[in-house]
Structures are given as structure tokens and as C-alpha cells.
Amino acid sequence: MTDTPEPAVAWHVATPGVLVVTLQRPRANALGLPIIEGLTEALDSASARGDIKVVIVSSSLPGFFAAGADIKHMATVDATSFTAYGDALRGVLDRLAGDTWIAIAAIDGLALGGGLELAMACHLRVAGNGARLGLPEVSLGLIPGAGGTQRLPRLVGRGRALGMMLTARQVPADEALTMGLVDRLVPEGTALEAALQLADTLLEMSLPAQSAVIRCVDAAFDTSLEDGFRFEVAQEQRLFEEGEAKEGITAFLEKRPPKFS
Incomplete structure (x- = not known):
């Protein structure tokens, strides 16, 4: 008997009005089609319920929020499939970034490439003090193509954004807080708990x-x-x-x- 693998994304209503979406695709939550499809289904569920005011995106994998795009998938596709993959990723991130709910990224561990673009699509970011964030796409001969070149400068300014993207540098969580890339810094391993507390505050508002x-x-x-x-x-x-x-x-x-x- 073969065990059924866990889905790449799970979600549940943590408290009334709050949907927690959990990335759980070993080994590093690469943002391939399984996670894109899972995120889409999670947001479909939130929309269908009609009572979700806060969506929290988190990870169940120690050391990783999401480590980036699915490089193995990208290595196997042609130009048409590459376009379709990018459009699918951008589409779900743009939907997360809309004004239907308040989206919070609960970041523990690495948030790199598409993983950071996912976090930046959220309206607020809570990070554990061991988190590291970066956009290393230039090291692959690419650019952050899921909104990274547009969202990062709006958060941290042109100079800091260029410094991160042109060098592929990973930023530690305390520096990310200082530059405005994350909004709250909490002890490592407690980002989801802190995001839930923030959600309680958000729920009190209109x-x-x-x-x-x-x-x-x-x-x-x-x-x-x-x-x-x-x-x-x-x-x-x-x-x-x-x-x-x-x-x-x-x-x-x-x-x-x-x-x-």
C-alpha cells in the first residue's frame, strides 16, 4: 500500500475570519506548479467562504519559508511553457496582493527569489529573527519576474533594492526590519504565532x-x-x-x- 503524499499547500480557518495557508512541499517549498495550484485553491476557498478577512501564508518546513522558483521545472520547459509558468505564478501573487483581505507572510527561515516575491505580495510581513531574505535571480541569468523588481523598490527604496538584486545578497532579518522589508521581528520559530496575534488586531478594524x-x-x-x-x-x-x-x-x-x- 502506497502512502498518499501530502499536498503541497494546506489551509484551515485558525480563528473566525482568519485563514492560515501552509506551504509544505519538501524540501524547500520551491514555487512550482503544485504550490501555485495549492495557493490558488486556498484563495478560492477563502473567496467562497465570504467571511475571511485575513490570510496568513506560512510554512511547515524548518528553515524555509520558500526558497524560490522551481528551478528543476524551469530547466525542462520551452519558452511557451516558461511564459505559462510565470503567468500562473504572477496571477496568484497578484490575487493575494489585492484588497479582498489583508495578507500576512509569516516568515521563518529562508525567503528567496519567488519565496520573497510571495512574501512581498502580502500586505504585511512578520519575520523570525533567523530569517534571511533575498532575490538571487541574477546569479541564474534572470531577474525577479513575479513582481520583485516592482514591489521591492516600493518597500525599501531604489538604492537598497538595486543593492539586493544586483548582488543577489541575502539580507538578515534584523536588517530587513530596518530597511522596511519586514514589518515585525519576532523570536525565531514564532512568526506564525505573531502573525495570528497581528490578525486579531486587524480583525477589530473595518x-x-x-x-x-x-x-x-x-x-x-x-x-x-x-x-x-x-x-x-x-x-x-x-x-x-x-x-x-x-x-x-x-x-x-x-x-x-x-x-x-
Whole structure:
């Protein structure tokens, strides 16, 4: 009797409103088609439920968040298949980065190449103090092609982003915190626990308002300052008319916690 191998990705509702997605593809969570398909199914599940406000991406493999793209797979494909692989990876990361939920990366161990691109697609990153992060694609004659060249400069600035990508340097967790690549630094092995605690805080807020914050911050990088101001005003007005602002304001005046949906 042959044991059925574990799926590359597992997910479960940890607490109401919080979906934990666990990468578990030995030996290093290479982001091949099994993980891409697993992430897609996990996000499909979150969308179908309709009550997920926070998605946490974590790993069950000691020493690894995700070590990069699937190099063995890339070595066997032609140009057309390489394009399809890249499109599939970019598609699931862009979906994770949207405004349907707040995504948190819980990083313990190595987050390299596509693994770091996965973490950067999340809105927030919690890292154990033993984590190391990097984009080593130039050592393979490639570039970070799943959003890395665009997301990294927005997080750490042009100079630091170039310094990391041009040299393929791995950044230790404490430096990543200093440069803004990660948002919280915690003891090694506790990134998931800390991400769950952060999720509890996020759940207390209004998701429509949080989603509007994401849209406005993204617009700050894509529009002029004047257009950004106009976009912000439109988002604020929409929240007042259609969002949860009425409940938030009423709760404040009544000195009680708001009851957001």
C-alpha cells in the first residue's frame, strides 16, 4: 500500500475570519506548479467562504519559508511553457496582493527569489529573527519576474533594492526590519504565532476601510500627488456613504466597540 503524499499547500480557518495557508512541499517549498495550484485553491476557498478577512501564508518546513522558483521545472520547459509558468505564478501573487483581505507572510527561515516575491505580495510581513531574505535571480541569468523588481523598490527604496538584486545578497532579518522589508521581528520559530496575534488586531478594524487604505497607498505610487488626493477623497466619501463609517462613528460616540461585519 502506497502512502498518499501530502499536498503541497494546506489551509484551515485558525480563528473566525482568519485563514492560515501552509506551504509544505519538501524540501524547500520551491514555487512550482503544485504550490501555485495549492495557493490558488486556498484563495478560492477563502473567496467562497465570504467571511475571511485575513490570510496568513506560512510554512511547515524548518528553515524555509520558500526558497524560490522551481528551478528543476524551469530547466525542462520551452519558452511557451516558461511564459505559462510565470503567468500562473504572477496571477496568484497578484490575487493575494489585492484588497479582498489583508495578507500576512509569516516568515521563518529562508525567503528567496519567488519565496520573497510571495512574501512581498502580502500586505504585511512578520519575520523570525533567523530569517534571511533575498532575490538571487541574477546569479541564474534572470531577474525577479513575479513582481520583485516592482514591489521591492516600493518597500525599501531604489538604492537598497538595486543593492539586493544586483548582488543577489541575502539580507538578515534584523536588517530587513530596518530597511522596511519586514514589518515585525519576532523570536525565531514564532512568526506564525505573531502573525495570528497581528490578525486579531486587524480583525477589530473595518475591512472596507482597510481595503480602501490599500487602494490609496497603491495609488500613491501610480499617480501624481494631486490625483492621489482626489482618489483619497473619493474613497473616503464612498466609505461614508456605503461602508461601515456610520457604525464606527456611532460606536465611538456611544463609547463601545464597533460591530463591523
